[in-house]
Amino acid sequence: MRDWIQRILFWFSLIGIIVSIFMVFFYAPIDRNLGIVQKIFYFHLPVAITPYFAFLVVFVCSILFLWKRERRWDVIALASAEIGLVIDTALLVTGTIWDKPTWGVWWVWEPRLTTSLIMWLLYAGYLLLRRSVGEEARRARFAAVYGIVAFISVPISFMSIRWWRTLHPLVFKPTGIELEPPMIFTVFVCLIAFFFFYLCLLRQRIGLEFLKEGIEDLKDSLGGG
Amino acid sequence: MEAKRKRVIITTAVILILLGYLVYSTVGSSFLYYRTVSEVKADKSLYGERVRVAGKVVEDSFEETGDRYEFNITDGKEEIKVVYAGVLPSSFKEDAEVIAEGVYRPETGIEAKNLLARCPSKYTSK
Numbered sequence: 266m267r268d269w270i271q272r273i274l275f276w277f278s279l280i281g282i283i284v285s286i287f288m289v290f291f292y293a294p295i296d297r298n299l300g301i302v303q304k305i306f307y308f309h310l311p312v313a314i315t316p317y318f319a320f321l322v323v324f325v326c327s328i329l330f331l332w333k334r335e336r337r338w339d340v341i342a343l344a345s346a347e348i349g350l351v352i353d354t355a356l357l358v359t360g361t362i363w364d365k366p367t368w369g370v371w372w373v374w375e376p377r378l379t380t381s382l383i384m385w386l387l388y389a390g391y392l393l394l395r396r397s398v399g400e401e402a403r404r405a406r407f408a409a410v411y412g413i414v415a416f417i418s419v420p421i422s423f424m425s426i427r428w429w430r431t432l433h434p435l436v437f438k439p440t441g442i443e444l445e446p447p448m449i450f451t452v453f454v455c456l457i458a459f460f461f462f463y464l465c466l467l468r469q470r471i472g473l474e475f476l477k478e479g480i481e482d483l484k485d486s487l488g489g490g
Numbered sequence: 491m492e493a494k495r496k497r498v499i500i501t502t503a504v505i506l507i508l509l510g511y512l513v514y515s516t517v518g519s520s521f522l523y524y525r526t527v528s529e530v531k532a533d534k535s536l537y538g539e540r541v542r543v544a545g546k547v548v549e550d551s552f553e554e555t556g557d558r559y560e561f562n563i564t565d566g567k568e569e570i571k572v573v574y575a576g577v578l579p580s581s582f583k584e585d586a587e588v589i590a591e592g593v594y595r596p597e598t599g600i601e602a603k604n605l606l607a608r609c610p611s612k613y614t615s616k
Contacts, residue, residue, distance in 0.1 A: 294615030299581070303613055367609045369579025375523045383512055390505050397498035430523045430544075432589065434611030443612035 271472075274465035281458025285451075293451040305363045306436075307452050311459035312356040319349025319463060320388065320419050327412035330405060339405040342412055343395065344470035348463060350388045357385060368432060376425040377433035384418040391415055524589050527565040531596075542591045543570060543600060544608065549584045563588060571599030579607035 289307045296303035322345040330338035360378070361371045372378065394411055398404035426435045436443050444452070524544040530536055545563030552561040559578065562569045572590045582588065587608035592601045 296613045297616050298610055299613075306613065367579075367581055368606045369577070369582075370604075370606060373606065379512060383509060386505055386509050386512075390502060390509075393498060393502055393505070397495065397502065432523065432606060432608060434609060436611055436613070445613070445615055448613055 268468075268472075271465070271468055274461055274468060278458060278462035278465045281454070281461055285455040285458045288451045288454055293448050294445065299367055302363065302366045305359050307455045309356065309359045309363060310436075310452055311456045312352050312359060314456060315459055315463050316349040316353035316356060316384075316388075317419055317423060318460075319345045319352065319467075320384075320416060322467075323349065323388075323391075323412045324416040324419075327409040330409045331413075336405070339408065340471055340474045341467075342408065344467050344474065346388055346391050346412070348466045348470060350385070350392065352463065353381075353385050353388065357381065373432055375432045376429040377422070377431045380418065380422040380425045384422045387415040387418050527563060527568045527570050530570065530594055531568050536594060537596055538593065540592065541594050541600070542589055543594070544587065544589045545570065546587055547582070547584050552584055563590065570594070572602050572605075573599060574602040574605050576603075576605060579605060581607045581609065 285307070289304055293304070293307065295301060323342045326338040326342035326345065329335075330342065360381075364373070365371050391408065391411055395404055395408050398407055425431060426433050442449055524542040525533075525536075527543060527545045530541055530543050543563065545565050548562040548564050548569060552559070554560075558573065558575045560571065560573050561584075562571050564570075572588075574590065574592075579588075582605070587610065589606040589608060590600050590602040591604040591606070594600050
């Protein structure tokens, strides 16, 4: 880790996550209705917002790739999709863990949950597509088109609790945030910590992809093609 | 290489079919995930149909006979009786929001097959 930006991202996310855990358990008050289980919220919200952002990065980089045809945009899109999907998996897992004690079921086919699962499947499909196309230039082109189209699921998932009647609560209303100030502060710190964690992983993953490329180039030059 | 390609195509196909089914079932039913008590009472075409109704459990309406539970739910205007013979969600209590799913008949109320608790979308300390 000679790269100083990477080092800053690493320490920010590490310290941020440690501080978040302390705030969640020792600073934020216990919810009156749901009790201790409501603390999942402080993890559930960051792992919901971060994939939205990660998939927005995929979307923007896919457009940039088709426009500029520069390989780095394809690499960033790939990295962001992979990390976004992993964090999105954490979202679905924390969601079902929370559903059971509050709603009484592990899973319901209501709009928020259904649209979120569709989003997860679409980005799993994105990574599958990348594996199925062998030729590099074609793969990048296909992935970019797919990365743009699949993004439609993100605003739908985000807006689902605003457009339709759902079981899922809407905490951040246009009329105000339905949280007490210490809860807002805690979830805000959690969100920032998680965002740094995402950036740290993203940069690491991009670096890895270029290292891989460097090795391939070396192989080619040694083997003479 | 050929086998790998086949596997990828099959997996993609399975995902697409699953996705299509999900979209279909969502558009078909869940976009109106639940109805209010007043809506169900007002709409005669729903009588004898399977519905999902949200409402608050009316205070002092809860009765337990064996493993059958009876209570009323309200949207502030109308009330509907709910009969349920399953496991109550742990956050079930009087005055809490629930969603009852089952066949509605005006004489007997809702014979609920499923009962979900709706948590308030507001978190406050004790």
